[in-house]
Amino acid sequence: MSIELEVGTKAIVTVPASSANLGPGFDTLGIALSLYDTVEVEVTNSGLEVEIFGEGAEDLPRDGSHLVVKAIRSALNVADVSAPGLRVVCNNNIPQSRGLGSSASAAVAGVAAGNGLAGFPLTEQQVVQLSSAFEGHPDNAAASVLGNAVVSWTTVPVDGHSLPEYKAVTVDVHKDIKATALVPNFHASTQAVRRVLPSHVTHGDATFNVSRTAVQVVALQNYPELLWEGTRDRLHQPYRADVLPVTSEWVNRLRNRGFAAYLSGAGPTAMVLHTEPIDENILRDAREAGLRVIPLEVAGPVEVKVVQA
Numbered sequence: 001m002s003i004e005l006e007v008g009t010k011a012i013v014t015v016p017a018s019s020a021n022l023g024p025g026f027d028t029l030g031i032a033l034s035l036y037d038t039v040e041v042e043v044t045n046s047g048l049e050v051e052i053f054g055e056g057a058e059d060l061p062r063d064g065s066h067l068v069v070k071a072i073r074s075a076l077n078v079a080d081v082s083a084p085g086l087r088v089v090c091n092n093n094i095p096q097s098r099g100l101g102s103s104a105s106a107a108v109a110g111v112a113a114g115n116g117l118a119g120f121p122l123t124e125q126q127v128v129q130l131s132s133a134f135e136g137h138p139d140n141a142a143a144s145v146l147g148n149a150v151v152s153w154t155t156v157p158v159d160g161h162s163l164p165e166y167k168a169v170t171v172d173v174h175k176d177i178k179a180t181a182l183v184p185n186f187h188a189s190t191q192a193v194r195r196v197l198p199s200h201v202t203h204g205d206a207t208f209n210v211s212r213t214a215v216q217v218v219a220l221q222n223y224p225e226l227l228w229e230g231t232r233d234r235l236h237q238p239y240r241a242d243v244l245p246v247t248s249e250w251v252n253r254l255r256n257r258g259f260a261a262y263l264s265g266a267g268p269t270a271m272v273l274h275t276e277p278i279d280e281n282i283l284r285d286a287r288e289a290g291l292r293v294i295p296l297e298v299a300g301p302v303e304v305k306v307v308q309a
Contacts, residue, residue: 002082008309010042011116015109016299017094018101018143019179020265022220022273023231024212030143030150031220031273032299033179035100037092039068039109041117043309044085055092055102066090067103067134071110072117074130079118095292097187099265104140107131108302112145116304125167127302132166140265142168147301149173149220171217173298174224176275180283183292184246184268193266196239205234224275227260231273237263244268250286257282 017035021027050062050069060066064073068088076083090109094102108131115122122130128145132138138152145168152168216230240263241248247263250270254261259278264271270291272278283293 002080005043005076005081005083005117006309007043007045007084009117010040010307010309011113012305012307013039013041013109013113013116014303015039015105015112015144016147016302017105017296018140019099019181019269019271020101020139020143021233021236021262022149022216023237023260023262024209024233024235025139025151025216026209026233026235027137027139027154028152029213029216030101030139030152031173031179032143032147032149032301033100033181034297034299035094035181035294036299037090037094037102037105037109039091039113040089041072041113042087043083043117044087046085048085049087051087051089053089053091055094056096057092059096060090067106068110068113071107071131071134072114073110074133075111075114075122075127076118078126078130079115079121081114081118083117095183095269098183099263099267099269099271100181100183101140101144101265104131104135105144107134108141108144112302112304116306120304128168129166133163138166138168142166145302146170147299149298151217171220173220174222174275177220177224177227177273177298178275179296179298180272180274180278181264181292181294181296182250182270182272182286183294185290185292186246186268193240193243196243197236198239201235209233209235220273224273227273227275228255228258231260231262233262240267246289250291254278254282
């Protein structure tokens with residue numbers, strides 16, 4: 001029989017944005033970034049109340065279909081804890097559907113909040129597992145859970161009915177590496193952008209990406225001068241260029257100037273990893289073209305504060 005939480009108990013979660021793939025590490029590499037959503041969850045006497053402020057406030061649901069709510073309930077269920085009612089307040093700063101991990105951050109926030117309300121019975125790996133399950137891949141979610149950069153992978157069971165296992169380890173990022181996001185004013189559907197990817201790739205392209213993914217991991221840790229080479233890719237960005245022409249244009253402009261730019265996740269954000277400042281003329285042109293320029297730091301893990309009733 002599950003334990004019922006005390007009314008008035010509150011969890012406050014601060015969860016970072018993330019960027020996935022980092023060029024060649026398709027569904028594998030991710031990095032946490034210093035743009036944060038804050039979610040407050042309070043146990044109430046009954047019912048469900050959802051308030052949303054900031055990004056997505058006009059579009060996101062305010063019922064049990066909200067991803068944060070589903071993630072809270074998922075964590076409470078695994079912890080064998082129940083809540084008579086919930087009040088959920090989301091303060092969103094992460095742009096929605098822009099390739100900055102907004103949905104993964106929502107899932108992480110919910111799972112982390114549920115774990116905190118239950119007294120933190122779930123391990124870090126369980127939080128990665130539960131939050132990644134909403135996405136179907138762990139790169140964004142693991143980055144928001146663990147902070148820094150991550151190498152992640154999925155183990156698909158051979159029995160045909162068990163759930164996939166989502167795993168990740170952290171990679172400490174060199175202290176000089178920063179990020180800058182160039183965010184267009186339109187959305188990109190992850191599923192729509194995935195549909196343009198081929199079902200098969202050549203051995204040469206696979207070899208190219210394996211090598212550049214390895215380069216990217218060491219570039220992030222110790223050799224930031226290799227970031228440009230480490231963000232090269234042949235598996236997904238060339239195929240997505242036609243459906244994301246604005247992003248492709250800015251990635252190419254930046255790369256031609258020597259900056260390690262890449263398509264962040266499924267886009268449409270163009271992300272740059274760098275140690276030297278980006279030419280202000282480029283950033284001015286981007287702003288004039290309608291892109292939002294966001295300077296970022298590498299972020300730490302999700303944070304949870306619990307206030308007892």
